[in-house]
Amino acid sequence: MGSYFENVYADKVVLITGHTGFKGSWLSLWLKELGAKVIGYSLEPPTKPNLFEAINLKDKVTHIVGDVRNEVYLTSIFKKFQPEFVFHLAAQSLVRLSYKLPKLTYETNVIGTVNVLEAVRKTESVRVCVVITSDKCYENIEWIYGYRETDPVGGYDPYSSSKGCAELVISAYRRSFFNPKDYGKTHNVALSSVRAGNVIGGGDWGEDRLIPDCVRALSKRETVIIRNPSAIRPWQYVLEPLSGYLLLGALMYKDGTRYNDAWNFGPNEESIITVEELVKLVIKHWGNGNYTMDISKHPHEAAFLKLDISKARALIGWKPIYDIYKAVEKTISWYLNFYNGMQKEMLYEFTVREIVEYINSMGIKYG
């Protein structure tokens, strides 16, 4: 896999926060396959089961259990391993939990981001820092148009607003400490934030997330219960935003002044479907099962959320590869392997092959 992203990641020290989470595990695996030395810094995996343990990633990366709220320990890890790349994914990532634990959500997502950026400031080796926020960072006015990177950030619930706050922090740090016009003079850091949509893929067991809720029910032959059947979300296969993060990181490494900004990585318009349509697709690929609506009262959730991805298409040549049908097929085939008892090493190989197949479909070239 080394020749992809022009070998930028081969032999580089890459520090990933949130490597025990769903997206962090996929990203760690992909970077490891690209030849990077992956240093993971996170709390223990947030769910049982989880992808990190399901494919035994602990043996393949440097696994450090640490809290992003602990600035001293976090900084000591930066100092010890001297990363050139940082991908910050660690977060309290659940909207519904953020209603129960707003303070923890802000401390993790906002102060945690400040701590990562402080550690970057204090570690001279860092050249590239990509902070993963969310499509939910935008002030959602429930319109049918996709949000652009220049639209105001905000957020109705504590999770969304914490990601909006993180965006403000990143923007302030970029202007105050990592300003592109001072690159190579007062600092050597390219800093970007990335906003992706509702990510689906094998190995997610997050609470109150649609695909995990479906597979939890289907694997026990229970009825899937859905809350907001007509809600529309920018669903995308997990490797889509990750390919965007990696491509962006590689470009930022080569040119430290040109790509330091906010970037949307969402699906094509055709893949933006309702919750109910998605559940029907999941059941079709699972082979059997049914669903019902839960009409009781729930905390506020947006009805519409779309991302405009024109900027990533035009300026870095990124584009979505899998449509929603392929994304669901790939996602469910991973879970079927897991629930059919595939051994860890085989599941690891299968997961790597999913990345290779995705790369082969990308036909990427950048620059």
Ligand SMILES: NC(=O)c1ccc[n+]([C@@H]2O[C@H](COP(=O)([O-])OP(=O)(O)OC[C@H]3O[C@@H](n4cnc5c(N)ncnc54)[C@H](O)[C@@H]3O)[C@@H](O)[C@H]2O)c1
């Ligand atoms: N999954 C999605 O659909 C989606 C969509 C948009 C944005 N995001 C963002 O992408 C990132 C990764 O999401 P995910 O789906 O992998 O989430 P996840 O919940 O599966 O993983 C979260 C990770 O953060 C770690 N973590 C949580 N609190 C921590 C703390 N205080 N200190 C250190 N580590 C901590 C967990 O241990 C885990 O490794 C998050 O920033 C999330 O907000 C996810």
